[in-house]
Amino acid sequence: MRFKNKTALITGGGTGIGAAVARRIRLEGGNVTLVGRRPDPLHAVAEEIGATIVVADAADGASMKAAAVAVVEQFGRLDILVANAGGHGVGPTVSMSDETWDLATRLNLNTAFVSARETLPHLIESKGNIVVLASIAGLFAGPDAAGYVTMKHACIGLAKSLARDYGRLGVRTNTVCPGWVTTAMADEQMEFIMEKFKLKGIEEAYALVTKDVPLGCPATPEDVANAVCFLASAEAAMVNGAILTVDGGAGTVDLPTLAFT
CATH class of the missing domain: 1.10.1220 (Arc Repressor Mutant)
Structure with a gap:
């Protein structure tokens, strides 16, 4: 019951990793509000675990401010932001359109920045914490994915800045970087x-x-949720600005030696 009397807001909470985190936090006694743009997946998860939902774009400041206020009005506090919303941004740089680049920025970086900005006043009050979902694409570069790779690198930079700037105010910020899930x-x-x-x-x-x-093998959403929930819990009280990979060891591989295996 690590999250008893705690309240979490999870962006991109209707599917995948976000839904798995929501299930785990509810299982351990926490209140959960799911944010996403598609109502049907949000409703499905909310009905399953007993969560509340806000249909909103996590990159929209007014929507996220309203979501944070609604959470505090309902539960009296906001303790955890899981900035999980994200999306694609793939294609060769030489042929990537401005629209694709802008979409990669909005889906991956703006969602994390805006949701952090709008929840920080409440997190400062509760001495809460933020977990940003990036990717091992934020540590390395995959082929023909400049938009996604750049924005996931930027998400790590955002999390480090938040850890640096708001740690003294009692707000921890950490990053989880999954591999294939x-x-x-x-x-x-x-x-x-x-x-x-x-x-x-x-x-x-x-x-x-x-x-x-x-x-x-790939990770399951539950594998990633385990890491997120550790960082969001009091067990990680002295963990701030960390990057936790959930990649099965992919980042340990020395690529030039693969020819020897």
Whole structure:
């Protein structure tokens, strides 16, 4: 019951990692409000676990300010922001349109910045904390993904700035960087891998993209939720500005030595 009498606001809370975090926090006694742009997934998760929802764009300042106020009015406090909303930003730089670049910025970076900005006054009051969901794409560069890679790097910089600026006010900020996770968004990318390599099923696609990962498999949303909930809990009371990877060891691999295996 690490989150008894605590209240969390989770952006992108209707699917994948956000939904898994919401389930875990509710299981451990916390109040949860889910924020997202699509009402149907939000309602489904909220009905399952007993959460409240706010249908809103996490990159919109007025909407996020209203969401934070609504949480405090309902529960009396706001203790945790999980800045999980994100999206794509892929394609070769030479052919990436301004619209695609702007969308990558809005979905990945603006959502984290705006949600942090609008919840910080309440988090300062409760001496709460923020967990930013980035990606190992924020530490390394994948092919033809400049928009996504750049914005996830920026999310890490944002989290470090928040940790630096608001730690003295009692607000911790940390970053979680997942590798491959079996979410709906990753499943879409596996469809591409299946077609490209003529694979029979999505399990084969995940096996292929994780063949050089030391643990040899993707994470589940629950694996990532475990890491998020640790950082959001009092168990991590002295953890501030940290980057926690949930990637099966992918970041430990020395790429030039792969030819020897």
